[in-house]
Amino acid sequence: MTIEEEAAALVASAFPSLDSAIVEYITSVVVGMDAVEARDTNEVAAAISPLLEDAAAASLQVVSALCAKLSKLVGGVPAAGASGSALKVLPQSSSARQPMSAAATGANSSPSADDDDDEEDDGYEQEEADIFAEFNVLKTPIRMGDLLAQESERLAAIQRVLSERHEVKKTAVNQKLLERSEGRIKRKQDKRAQKEMRQLAAISAAAAAQNPETASTNYAQNKAAAASLSLDVQIENFDVFFAGKPLLQQADLMLAYGRRYGLIGRNGVGKSTLLRALARREFGMSASLTIVHVEQEVVGDDTPSLESVLEAHTERHELLQKEKALVAYMDAQKQLGREVETKKAMELAQVYSKLEEIEADKAPALVAEILNGLSFTQEMQSAPTKSLSGGWRMRLALARALFMRPELLLLDEPTNMLDVSAVLWLENYLQDWPHTIFTISHDRDFLNSVCTDIIHMHHARLEAYKGDYDTFEKARDERILNQAKEYEAQLMYRQHLQAFIDRWRVNANRAAQAQSKIKILEKLPELKPIEKEPEVQFRFPDPEPIAGSLVHFDDVVFQYSNDKPIFTKLNFGLRNDSRVAVVGANGNGKTTLLKLITGDLLPTKGESHRHRALRIGYFSQYHVDQLDVSMSAVEFLHTRFPGQPLQEYRRQLGTYGMTGDTPLQPIRTLSGGQKSRVAFTLLGMQKPHFLILDEPTNHLDIETVEALANAINAFSGGVVLVSHDERLIRSTCTEIWVCERKSLTRFEGSFGDYKAAMALALRKKTG
Incomplete structure (x- = not known):
């Protein structure tokens, strides 16, 4: 008779009137427990006693007796003399070492079982210490390799049990109790498996200490298995290449879970x-x-x-x-x-x-x-x-x-x-x-x-x-400053040694000292200069001045075909010195407004006027669509502004941070920020009087955003900017226009005030 059949017989014998589906389910629950857990009568009682009490009028004594029998059947009886063994491989909790009393069994035992299990998990470090303590008092040598193999087999068995799913065949059982019982068992099995893994790693470490040559492979394997249970990401000494170019070499990355x-x-x-x-x-x-x-x-x-x-x-x-x-x-x-x-x-x-x-x-x-x-x-x-x-x-x-x-x-x-x-x-x-x-x-x-x-x-x-x-910025600047000081000190020391050598190497009385200085100089580590990233600079060419109003809107209404109007009665003007930030929720027409200003869209009603000599440089948030990514940046600029020497295109690209061989690469191989630089170069070569910038910071790095802000401030023409970047708006714009409710209104206050108003509205909205 199999263990499953014996367990089913025990349950049926204790409760003859119990439905066969319930008997089968209880049997599968108990048999599915690992041996260590099944030896603990508390664990067995916590798993099945609520089901028994709900399905039959069971007394605590009957349930206790059944749990003890099932625990003995599935968990096995310890071998004779085991308690006197010199080595305890996996210490059990106090609840596992002491038999369960009849008064402690039943439905009320479940919480205490959970508490015991949590105490086992919280105290696993002490259990590992106990393991090593037992190693230290061994009177005779033991085969750590054999012990490690045994524990590996036990862990594999536990993991197989965790992967099995119990199939319930009848809905007559109280479904909520079934779910609660299965969930409790699953949580306990997961915790047990993690503890087994940690204990196995401890045994592996002890094995490696006793015999490093034979245990190193197993220890590495079990260390990797234990690491797989962690949600941290730790990658050491790795390289990353792109198109044959090294992006990272011998790098380390540690991402701690939850940060x-x-x-x-x-x-x-x-x-x-x-x-x-x-x-x-x-x-x-x-x-x-x-x-x-x-x-x-x-x-x-x-x-x-x-x-x-x-x-x-x-x-x-x-x-x-x-x-x-x-x-x-x-x-x-x-x-x-x-x-x-x-x-x-x-x-x-x-x-x-x-x-x-x-x-x-x-x-x-x-x-x-x-x-x-x-x-x-x-x-x-x-x-x-x-x-x-x-x-x-x-x-x-x-x-x-x-x-x-x-x-x-x-x-x-x-x-x-x-x-x-x-x-x-x-x-x-x-x-x-x-x-x-x-x-x-x-x-x-x-x-x-x-x-x-x-x-x-x-x-x-x-x-x-x-x-x-x-x-980070403060720490980086301080580190660079300290590195610079250290570099200068090392350089001065080297120069001092070299000066002594040059002066006294041909002097017979000082030749020995000079040779000593030469040896010291040769042993010094290689002096490497501070690695500083090149400064990013943007520059928009200043246009010839235009007097008067550049753009003027009178009662402009706009709508797409038969849709509802996007704007009703737009009235505003833009001058040579305008610095305007347009803000508002997405979908309120900010990009549509920019296209009305550039003339790409025409008003449905009303009048829009632009100075006849006005050149507008428009940077679209979808600027990549304007680029031919099959060409290099130099080739692309040549198609848009033909007749200029190659060096002029490279010089223009260099104005926006495109240096080295990057301008000769196909645009499709460039990063998002580098593609933006090509678009800025295209804009700058138009020599605009007015810059219309729609989300220009997308894909740019922080240093380039700061360079863009400096370039805007140095530009003598007008600027209309759509952006969510607070620092860019604060440093470049003097007016805030809010695009909402089919109109355009000037916000009385700074961008910080506007952001605070948005934060307040968001808090009210989310409760």
């Missing part, structure tokens, strides 16, 4: 490439770690936006599909007058249980909250994804990632194309993120608000700093 990291560095150093490599798990990270990389926009189709985000939770989506199929099958069986199979009924019950566990019913409200925070209107949430522009589909990808809540969230410039309100919402949302974040951003305020750590990527290496961006 929020900002990845910064100049455009083109390989930040996005590193994120893609992490998303592809190229560095041997744990397969159990869930990773989501927000980079590509959602492909448009007929799926509503809200439903597209819901489908990102694949487990929920699959469970709902399974539920739909099972319900349809049962309805069909009922219509045919057939009895529904018990197996199908239990499958449906399990689906409902899992849906309740993941709180599937709350998902639509959570998704609506995320989309609303990212400025999706109710109409947009129900609209098909194919009706959204590329920028909105990118936000949809961000919403999907936030809803999935991965253990490692990789974000590449998440604030691009977000309005001020959406950026504020995202900052608040990520501050409460329970897992790890690794984000690239050019927005200093976003980094200060969200990040707990900064990782600086430069000169093919990574340097980690604790704190936000402002803290």
Whole structure:
């Protein structure tokens, strides 16, 4: 007779009137426990006593006796003399060492069992210490390799048990009790497996200490297995190449679980490439770690936006599909007058249980909250994804990632194309993120608000700093200053030695001293100069002055075809010295306004006037569409401004930070920031009187954003800027125009005042 049959016989004997499905289920629960857990009568009682008491009028004594028999059957009886063994491999908890009394059994034993289990987990360090203490008092040598092999086999058996799923065949059992019991067992098994792994690592370390040559391989394997249980990311001494160019060499990366990291560095150093490599798990990270990389926009189709985000939770989506199929099958069986199979009924019950566990019913409200925070209107949430522009589909990808809540969230410039309100919402949302974040951003305020750590990527290496961006900047400047002082001191010491050598090497009386100085000089480490990143400089050519008003709008109304009007009665003027920041929620027409100013769109009603000599330089947030990515930057400029020597194109590109061989590379191989530099060069070569800049900071690094601000301030023409970058607006603009409710109004106050008003409105909106 098998153990399963014996266990079933024990249960049926103790409770003859118990339904066979309940007997079978209780048997599967007990047999599914690992040997260590089954030897603890408390564990067995905690798992099955609520089911027995609910299904039959069972006394505590009967339940206690049954649990003791099942524990003895499944856990086994310790061999004679085991208690006197010199070595205790896996110490048991106090509850496992002391038999369970009849008064302590039954439904009320479950909480104490949980507490004991938590105490075991909290005290695993002491258990490891006990193991090593036992090693120290051994009177005779033992074979650590054999012990390690035994523990490895035990761990493999535990992991096999964890992967098995119990199949319930009848719905007559109290479903909530079944779910609660299964959940409790699953949690205990997971904790037990992790503790076994840690204890195995301790034994491996002891084995390595006794016989390093034979145990090193097993120890490394078990160390790697233990590391796989961690949600930290630790990659040592790795390289990253792109198109044969080294981006990182012998770099180290440590991402502690639950912290929020900002990845910064100049455009083109390989930040996005590193994120893609992490998303592809190229560095041997744990397969159990869930990773989501927000980079590509959602492909448009007929799926509503809200439903597209819901489908990102694949487990929920699959469970709902399974539920739909099972319900349809049962309805069909009922219509045919057939009895529904018990197996199908239990499958449906399990689906409902899992849906309740993941709180599937709350998902639509959570998704609506995320989309609303990212400025999706109710109409947009129900609209098909194919009706959204590329920028909105990118936000949809961000919403999907936030809803999935991965253990490692990789974000590449998440604030691009977000309005001020959406950026504020995202900052608040990520501050409460329970897992790890690794984000690239050019927005200093976003980094200060969200990040707990900064990782600086430069000169093919990574340097980690604790704190936000402002803290990093101070620490980096201090480090560079100290390095400069050390370099100067070493240089002066070398020069002093060299001067002594040059003076006295030919003098017979001092020749020995000179030779000594030569040896000292030769032994000194190589003197390396401070690695400073080149300063970024932008420069827009000053145009010839134009007197009077450059752009003037009188009662302008605009609408697309038969749609509702975007603007009604726009009235404003722009001069040579205008410095205007246009702000407002996405979808209120900011980009449309810019195109009306440039003349790309014509008013539906009203009058718009532009000076006949006016040249406008327009930087679009979709500037990449203006570039021929199959050409190099030099070739592209030659097609737009023919007849100039090659060096002139390279000089113009150098004005915007495109140096070296980069202008000769195909544009498609350039980073997002480098493509922006090509677009700025194209704009500058037009020698505009007026700059119209739509989200110009997208994809630029922080130093380049500062260079752009300096270039705008040095420019003698007018500027209209649409941006969410607070530092850029504060440093360049003197007027804030709010685009909302089909009109354009001047905001009386600074951008900081406007942002504070948006933050207040957001708090009221979210309650």
